[in-house]
Amino acid sequence: MPKPPATAKQPIASTKTKSSRGAKPAPAAAHSAEVGASGVPTSGVPTVEGFKQAILRHLVSTLARVPQAATPHDWWVATSLAVRDSLHERLIATQDRYIKDNVRRLYYLSMEYLVGRLFESNLYATGLADVARTALAELGVDYTQTLDAELDMGLGNGGLGRLAACFFDSLATLDYPAIGYGMYYEFGLFRQEFVDAHQVEHPDRWRVFGSPWEVLHSDYAQEIPLYGRVENHFDDRGHSTPRWVDTKTILGLPHDIAVAGYGTRTVNLLRLWSSHAPDDFDLAAFNEGSYAEASRKKQAGESISKVLYPNDKTENGKALRLVQQYFFVACSLRDILRRHFRDPRNSWANFADKAAIQLNDTHPAIAVVELMRLMLDEHGLGWDEAWALTTLTLSYTNHTLLPEALETWGVPLFERLLPRHLQLIYEINRRLMQHCVAHWPQDLEKQRTCSIFEENGAKSVRMANLAVVGSHTVNGVAALHTELLKRELFPEFAELYPGKFQNKTNGITPRRWLLQCNPRLAAFITRTLGHGDWVRDLDRLRELEAHAAQPDVQREFLAIKRANKAELADIIARDCSGLCVSPDALFDVQIKRLHEYKRQHLNLLHILALYRRLLQNPQLDLVPRVFIFAAKAAPGYDLAKNIIRAINLVAARINADERIGGKLKVAFLPNYRVSLAEKIIPAADLSEQISTAGKEASGTGNMKLALNGALTIGTLDGANVEIEEAVGAENCFIFGMTVDEVAALRARGYYPRSVYDADEELRALVDWIGSDFFTPGEHAAFAPLHHSLLGGGDPFMVLPDFRAYSDAQQKVEACYRDSTQWAHKALLNVARVGRFSSDRTIREYARDIWRLPAVPMA
Template sequence: MPSKTNTQDPCLSSPSEPARPIAAALEEKDFSQSWQDHLRYSLAKDEFSATRIDWYVSLALAIRDRLVNRWIRTQQTYYEKDAKRIYYLSMEFLIGRSLGNALINLGLSDAAQNAYAEITKVLKKTKHAKALEEFGKALEDIEEKEPNAALGNGGLGRLAACFLDSMATLELPAYGYGIRYDFGIFFQKIQGGYQVETPDNWLRYGNPWELARPEGIYRVQFYGHVHQYHDDKGILKTDWVETEQVMAMAYDTPVPGYQNNTVNNIRLWAAKATREFEFGYFNDGDYEKAVSNKVHTEIISKVLYPNDSMSQGKELRLKQEHFFVSASLQDIVGRYKKTHDINFDCFPDKVAIQLNDTHPAIAVAELMRILLDHEGLSWDKAWSITVNTFAYTNHTVLPEALEKWSVDLMGSVLPRHLQIIYEINHRFLQLIRQVFPGDEQRVMRMSLIEEGSPKNVRMAFLAIVGSHSVNGVSELHTEIIKSTPSLFKDFYELWPEKFNAKTNGITQRRWLLLCNPSLSKIISDKIGSEWVTDLYKLRKLAKFADDKDFQKLWQKAKRESKQRLADYIAKNNNLKVNVNSMFDFQVKRIHEYKRQLLNVLHVIWRYNQIKTNPSANFAPRTVIFAGKAAPGYFIAKLLIKLINNVADVINHDEQIGDKLKVVFLENYSVSLAEIIMPASDLSEQISTAGTEASGTGNMKFALNGALTIGTLDGANIEIMEEVSAENMFLFGLNAEQVLELKNSGYSPRKYYEEDAALKHVIDMIQNGYFCSPAEPGLFQPIINNLLGEDKFLLLADFRDYLRAQLEVDETYKNKEAWTKKSILNVANMGRFSSDRTIQEYAEEIWSAKPVSITFNGRSKKSKPKKNG
């Protein structure tokens, strides 16, 4: 461990003693033996008793062995170099499966395939059919036994996972902090066309990638009351007393960089009772009451996003957020004090904390509490440290999505934090009155406390006031939050220097190299493999866009991926789809602003066109939906039912045949996305302009060669700037026109009455064409929304959407023209690597430097570049 401090520079710890030599890296040739040894010695199984899950777990442990020494060495180096560390606080980390990603990043994919082949030979010699069957026909059969880590719901968690991969690949000293949920949001099943939520018990068979850290445990407080007094020196002291206490226990998961020596860490917290059970109740025979405290306590980390439509759900959600924030900050402060315990002057120089959306915003009050109540700092010093440590990423343009907590709830659950928030607000409003004298309306708009019934704490405002940086996740999104009065316009006018754009990105290691081996190979064969760490290198592909031989290879790779998905659909949906048809995808969370309904209206219109003109030369399509609706979101769930009912009618209409098929894939997940993205021809990114903050699905589709049909929303605009409008299919109102139309008095019924084809489509839904006789009027709530407010302007954009879809048809019929556009899309996706995003965060927000890890005397670097 490094010694405490350096007297010459208070922000540099003294050099540590040289690290003890670490064991030599396990060689590839040992891989097969290591895999079999773990089966026997870690799981106590042999090849005759092993299940496929056993083979997966033992393989994961063999891979983890090859991570551990680098993992330890990485942490040693961060102490030796006294590096500034980045802490990424997020309620979600949708990391998917770890096995394939680890093999690629460690450069062990071939070694694993060779080990699989060796063990297959051994099993064949035994002539034991059951053992061979359990081992599977290919390594992929074993990889598929890994469950998706149910640590997230959508784009927020997938972005966080990409960022962690990029931070490790860029050799940045970084940590992810979150909650180790026992259950994900839910496992989605489709029954009778309806979404049915079932528990997502992803930890049923354990998690071989994580290491429990019983020594990494912190006490987290709730409820109680605040006691203030003056000590014998007249200094005001504050105690938070008579609290309910929960223990947060750490579970660590390694995050390897791509073919370098860096292995960073995700630390997830599980709630544990302070006592396993009350012994007095146990002795009295009341066994249920003896364990009730344990059950009540540990529910905090049971499930991702409890239903917060009821007061109990709201309270649990607030407790979840404080639970992981408090444990994380205690851990961060404790790590800092190991080498800098004289004072906290250097804290912002050694610690950068990024708040991923508003969920961790309570961290502002919690760090103040720690610095004030536990470390004895003055208010001004604690506040300066807090603001210079935190940075906040906003992910929404929908005001209703900005988190608020009632003052009553906050005062009950976190009374000390509410007290601190009121003091922050008091001082902040004094500043507003100084800068904008006499503007009491502005004071009310910017107050952290929203007056009303109930009175609320505005958590996004707390995050802005308590951070030195506030970023949006695309250029358009950032401009909207800066200029919209109901968002952060007032704050931008006060602190323009705080606001900046950091357009989202994706990791090409998972979202091209891993998920699309066919396309990755032909790219690397043509231009080399530097694109894996410098995505701008894909620009070299542009000169081959017209090359007929290269186009044929491109088409072959796409067809292989489409066949893989077609096989999946045949197995899981019992539906045969035409691999030669255009695979048209809209896969994302089901939400009105994402406008899956607009897609459905087009599908029904297309169905009507084929029925009317069956001999017309239609480009055949398979329209594929996937995504989950929040359990309490009635309209979104009804939309899933509509999609499935429309699919049922169209797919069974013999007159339609292969010209049009509709598919809803249940339980959308990272691993399912890894099958979908490579198979995509068309990517539907059709949200109402001005509503999607960024999107990352649009990037994944385009990186895998799909062409985008979309609005000028979110990162679609920046994708257009890179790939050019002629290689996309753009339609609809832009963000300014949307506001203009709404302000001028939008009438959806006018569009309905004046467009006969649109009217026919809506009337079919309303009149029960897609309902059983037993469910008349089932979709009337959807029709009421459409013809009433139509909040997201589907009818206004419908006709232009059809125009763009017809342009899609004509282009798809010309295979060479389509393939050229596909190649050019991929060639121009360099800007959308999460490596570029993270490099911008590191340089412009965190002021953090890479730290190269030397392992066995060698340093392996794979530095991605910001510019091509």
């Protein structure tokens, strides 16, 4: 349960305005002389006085509060609404321009948008950062308390959602017309707590106190059919037409969130759908005393948008996930068609010229079939025309090589929930198989591999195959990932559709992930370069390279890093039961989803190795190190949760052991989220990117950490390959097997015990984790982890990479002892990662996939 807003007994009455994070570099706000009766300027950026009046107006008129009784939450809402006034003025102007010019638009379909907190990012984007700080100070309001009153928006889980948020920052900043479609979840993934070192999941009730950023547009609600059956309807000539009948209806309500560009007046939209029952209350049942039954339809309707990624270990969970995906896609496609046909200049003839629809991963793949169904069943198009429009309009981004993440749905489930769609999938597959037979007349195996239906065991629908077939372009998200897509995951499709696959390496927005989250470093860069143009052109960071060897620049950089580490140390003390860590230690950071392929357990084995070496030789000269973890494991992922518990219990033992003289500390920060990442990333010295080669599609945490001056220790996986190329092999620590070496070892036959037997230290560590040393009286607490490393076959090659990882960590230690060398390498990382801006990524998508012209706002 999130903390409630402060009560009226907790008003802010302080003139303290200096944030503990240091002064924020912000673009100078323009001061408009044109102020309307409301106190909000009618053009340009509000004056400080005008903005103060807007805050007070919302405080009194919207919230019915007087300043003397206002809480931090009240001031946050009132200030956010004042910012929203400016946002919506720009939004209306932007949308009017798009409609007037009948522009081509991108429609981005994603299950996640991990936007975090919007207050500060909207201040920067609108040029109001300085104005708001000054206005709040003059009102006697503490800026930091106001900022901290905001909860992270629970609209995503990890990299997929954070990437979508970065993309929308860049789309608006670069003036590309775009609308993002997704789900308006009542609860986020979950709020994580550790109880007896176990992960415990609580509802992430981020919407419990409302959000000032969203606007409900009930006039654009959509009614979405589900269930039912298909019957043939015959006309007077005996021709039959399939009809989907006896359906149940779910109502989708759109919630709009404005997304402003930085340094531009463009404001785009996220339109997120919440689910409701059309008739949500049975008054007759209520009057008869059936109180629960009276609300049953309401509860069933709302359950679809209740929570992000319901646990799919049960059949009901699987059904809910499929319904979620269909619901948001169906709502979105209907809204896209509504937008297209409201303009009399438009028709089906120019639909593909006006709409580019991007499928962000496999979750929205049902769009292929739903768009076909709408054109065939509701608009009367023929198959060939409908299929041509579908494939000209849709494109698909693949984000994973893991088979379990590509999504398959059992045919019986599909038949029950979406019977008409199953019919259409059979027809799409029939035509696909004709194409395959023509291409490979004698190769049944390639035909089976391309089929949308998996028929080994229970028959199921392969959504990734559907997305590939129904899209004009398929892209991977790092050079290595795209190569593996073509070579290993979809080689048959790459042969069948030459030119369909291309690469778009991921990127991150420098506005959120440097300017906003690391104000000290951002101000330092601007001072050093003599300009702030890097905020919109990250390649300008290359100019920092000329200063990287200067002692005064290195000293200032290290002082900034230490100040950031001191702030993170305070957070660790607060959130990790008073754990005291030194900002002079090396901060070794691994923050990402908890998954075996990301190999947090490889990191754990190295921690155990250092601990064991210190126990055997307390005088061992080790660089003091703080290992920092933050991660959530999926509720149904038992082994990942066992790894979390192992890290927590090992941490408890190490942190309390006085024999090692405080040389090692381990902190697992609970409830990883965007606002926590914004604190960890600026403080990191070492970035752990240690996935098994060939398993990480790209990663974006690796980019954020390098941009903020952390050195990478990692495998040649995902975007690590391109980061090493950009920053130089001498400025990061690459170790371990390559993709080809992993494949060769598997082909020869990998036996974990052979590695275990050959390495005395590793053998001792694996046995140690398998004992009850860290869990006295609790036998085999880490048996799942121990089994995965030995009896379970070590599927992600932890053991064969351990020695190389340990050796690389020794190089890290040697480098860190030389502060001049370390600072030089870290500064070169900052200077050379400009290519990983999401602005570059979006320009490539717009040019190569979406054919999307920019529409600059005057």
